[in-house]
Amino acid sequence: MLASAAICWVAANWAQASAFQKLAGAQAVLIALVLITWRLVYVSGTSQRQNFSVSAHITGLAAVATGALLALVGQIYQTGADPWQLFLLWALLLLPWLLVMRTVFLALLGVVLLNVAAGLYLDIHSTSFWWGASSWALASVLLALLNLVLLVLWEYSIALLDDRWRIGPRVVGAGVLFWVVTAGWAWLDDGMNAVVLAMPGLMVCALGYWVYTRKRPDLALVSLAALAAYCQIVIVLLSWIDDGMGLLLISFPLIVMAGLLLRHLIGLVGPVKPDSETKDQKAARGKEPWFFSVVRLVIMGITTSLVVALPFISMNLAAKEVWPVGAVLGAGGLLLFRLGRGDILRELGTTLMAAGVFMVSAGLLLTSPGQPDIRVVGLWAMATALYVLAASPVLRFVCAFLAIATGLMLTWSGPGEYAIFELFDLGDSAEMWQVYLRLCLLAAAAILVWVGGSRRAEPAFWAPLGWALVCGAQAMAWLAPVPALYGWSSTQSALLVLWLACAVLPVLLLGALLWSQRALSKMVRLGATLALAVACVGWMGAPGIALALAWLILGYALGRRTLLVFGVVALLAYLARFYYQLDSTLLQKSLVLGLTGAWLLLSWLVLNKLAGRSAQRLVPPVRSPESRSWRVVGLLAGLALILVVVNTGIYQREQILATGQRVVLALAPVDPRSLIQGDYMALRFEAANQLQTLLARGPTALAEQIKRQQRGYLVLQPDAQGVHRVVSVLADYPGRVQDGTRPGQLILEFRLRNRKVKIVTDAWFFPEGQAASFERARYGEFRVDSKGTGLLTHMLDDRQNVLP
Structure with missing residues (x-):
């Protein structure tokens, strides 16, 4: 939350800060994070469980901050560098920290960065x-x-x-x-x-x-x-496949193969040698591991898609005929599943049931509106029958989720038949009432199913329904409109009650969990519950945060690691979604997130003191001073390397700005969104269009050489208005600037990226809320050095005045 608050605050104050303040502030944050890690590693020692120590977490934050700093340099100086270079440099700069800290997070981050860099590079150089x-x-x-x-x-x-x-x-x-x-x-x-x-x-x-x-x-x-x-x-x-008959001929072998494959995988869960048994195999004995469920879900998706496509291709079904065919498939699949002997017939039955419930859901949505309650009851009756009678966890999840999602869409009241898809545009409190009411009901039902099902003789029976309700509730929270954080007084009191109900769900769960922990003092149990209750005020109107925390606490209480991981992923995803919600300003978001995060951090420190847990107990020391010393050296060396690389790049760009020649090019912008600064304009220069036309005219030696090396140089000359026009094109940089040019002319490098000409950069970043001002942009102003390297410095209006 504190990191999200910092991002929102930086974005809100982007226009007020100078380039020096932005770069110095980012580097100061990075230095502070590394110094805190040094304090934990060298002075207090580091945890022997290196992936879960506080120093490991802070090093991870420093690694992320390094990428933000590199992106910041590129965006301040509008360099237009290829993204793959940024990601590769980021990965290389993290190597010293990875070698000394040896955490899974740093290694995974490096893997992701290398994959992204390689993918972007191949995307560029393979056309x-x-x-x-x-x-x-x-x-x-x-x-x-x-x-x-x-x-x-x-x-x-x-x-x-x-x-x-x-x-x-x-x-x-x-x-x-x-x-x-x-x-x-x-x-x-x-x-x-x-x-x-x-x-x-x-x-x-x-x-x-x-x-x-x-x-x-x-x-x-x-x-x-x-x-x-x-x-x-x-x-x-x-x-x-050439026709419907070909689809039919391959569907059955694939279903047979799926049954044999799943039977073989289940057989691998059996006894293994004790010295080679993994933790997952121990957990899997007696029950199906989670990754088997993932495999089942993917295979079911493939085979079900083939079965669903078959009647559409061979029978040319009308909309009103879809759900009856689905009902027949579902009934036939259930019969095969119950009466069949062997994995193949059961897998065939499972596939037919999944296809049937999908076709019934789709068919009910495609039919004309009217009597939605009857349609919902019919669908739920079929889904319930399949859920109870078919002992397949994945099929049960599919049935439950489709029944819930289809029921929500069929019973939604709004200006359109399925107004649920217009949630982002809802602004009236009466319309939002049904959003939050359904959200609260789904969340409450999910908690009841998980808690109640865990106390039953067969908790596995209720788990698919619990997952379907969790996914449905989190999806509703993702789609739910979020009114302005300071506009509560203008909404109905009943809606505020629903907001509060969503926010207090994690509080109630935490209170129930701590109440059973008799080993903790009453003050700690009560204090933790009250701390979370105060924090819930901060995320009223942001239900995704409350629900994600509820899944976290619920997963921890029930010992469900997958539910806990789902809560973490849902929280991170919703914080990213929260950034783009336009109902509140970035400054308001940073205030709410910052205060909430600071309160939770303070509460954690106080509660640890009350629990009598000292810093030495939380962070056990490492075994030897030598290991601490080389870790500190690696941390500081990595920081020094990052600062040297970044500040060298800053110095080089400042030299271009100070000594480079002024170039003005005509442009035609468009306006999508960005992540940090808020907005940006996608740039397309007239010079690029001219060059694109030149390269497309036909195969010439010059065009082929430019395409082969993915770069070239424009020879520019200003016209009477000071706007630079393309005079000629060079494939290679001349030995001297004067070679190939005349007095008054200069050279500017361009690159070919994704079959388009890119001159310096293809985007101009500006602060949030200034899109209207930059709609008047007609020219881009550059500074170009003697080697043809350019930096975009300003946007100009039709009179070549600098836009603020």
């Missing part, structure tokens, strides 16, 4: 591989190889990183398999032989299966490898 099948496939293969190397490195470093939950190998391994499947799909689009090209991907999957069943047992990665192989086979079979 936008996202849209070209051949280049897309090649880029996917290269990214798979990159992740394979990272996976091997992580496996050999897993003890150093103390990755007890094997988070890294699973994330990186999933990346390898994702890009392998993506390459297969791209080759299918390119019309190549799918069978031949699928073989390398299947070999990679087989290798992963062998390694993680024999050498490094990990059921999660085994499941992912099996799922990737299944997807490869699906791609091959899809390449053979």
Whole structure:
């Protein structure tokens, strides 16, 4: 919350701060974070559980702040540098901290940065591989190889990183398999032989299966490898489809294969050697692990899509015929599931039931409005029957979620038939009433199901319904309109009651949880509950925060790690969503988030004192002074490296601004959104359009050389109004500025990116709320040095006056 408050505050005060204040402030924050880490590591010692120590968390914040600082430099000086360079530099600068702190977070951040940098680089130099099948496939293969190397490195470093939950190998391994499947799909689009090209991907999957069943047992990665192989086979079979009969012929083999695959994976949960048994295998004995449910869900999605598509292709169904066909499929699937013997028939029945409930839901939404209550009752009756009679957790989740979502859409009252999709535009308190009422009911039902189901003889029966309610409530919170934080007096008192009800949910859960913890003193239990109750005032009107905290507390209380992780992800996602809500100003958001975060931090410190937990107990010392010394050296060396690189770049850009020549180019802006500064204009210069036309005229030696090296140089000359026009184009930079130019002319570098000409930058950032002012921009002003390197400095109006 404090980090989110800082982002909002920086964005709100962006216009008032000078470039020096922005850069100095960002570097001061980075230095402060590293010094705090130094204090924890060198003076107080660091935790032996390196991933959960306070110093590890603060180092992670410093790593994120490093990326923000690099982005800040590029945005202040409007350099227009390629994004892949920023991400690669960011990853390299974090290496010293990774080597000394050895945390999973830093390693994962490095993996993500390398993947993003590689993806952006390939997107640039393969002529936008996202849209070209051949280049897309090649880029996917290269990214798979990159992740394979990272996976091997992580496996050999897993003890150093103390990755007890094997988070890294699973994330990186999933990346390898994702890009392998993506390459297969791209080759299918390119019309190549799918069978031949699928073989390398299947070999990679087989290798992963062998390694993680024999050498490094990990059921999660085994499941992912099996799922990737299944997807490869699906791609091959899809390449053979010509009509509805072809779809029918491949659907049954895929369902059979799914049944055999799932049976094999479940068999792997059986007894293993004690010395090779992993934590996941221990947890999986006697029940299905969570990653099996993910595999089931993906496979069910594939097979269900094929079954749903079949009647549409072969029977040409009308809208009113969709739900009856779905009802027949659901009934037939239930019959197969209940009477069938063997995994194949049960899997076929599960697929037919999933397709049936989906078609009934879609059919009821497609039919004409009228008597929505009858339609909802019919759908819920079918979903309830399938939920009770079909003992499949994934199918139960699908039935429950579709019933809840369809019921919400069918019973929604508004200006349109399904006004639920217009939640962002609701402003009347009467309209918002039904939003928050449904949200509160879903959240309360989710809590009751989770708590009540955990006390039943078969808690697994209620878990899918609990997950469906949790996902539905969080989705409603994401979509719910948020009135101005200081506009409560203008709303109905009943709506305020609903807001308060959403906000106090985590308070009630925490109070109930602490009440059962008799080992804690009454003051601690009461103080923690009251602290959260005061904090809930800050997020009234922001239900996503309250619900995410509720899932966190609920997951901790019930021992459900997946629910706890869901709460963390939901909280981070909603904070990002909260930034873009326009009902409140950024300054108001920063105030609310800052006060709430500061209050929670203060409460945590006080409650720790009351609980008698000293700093030494919270952060146990490391084993030897030598280990502390080299960690401190690595931290300070990493900080020094970052500051040197950043300030060297700042100095070089300041030199261009001080000594560069002035250039004015005509432009045509458009206006989307940005993340930190609030708004930006996407720039398109007339000179770029002229060059684009020149390159498209036909194959010439100059055009081919420019396209090959992805860059070139414009020779510019000012006209009578001082606006620079393109005189000629050079592929290479001349030995001297005068070579190839005449008096009064100068050279400006351009680049080819995503089949477009990019002159310096393609965006101009400005503070929030100033979009109207920059709509008058007609020219861009640059400073260009003797080597053709330019920086965009100002936007000018039609009279070439600088826009504020």
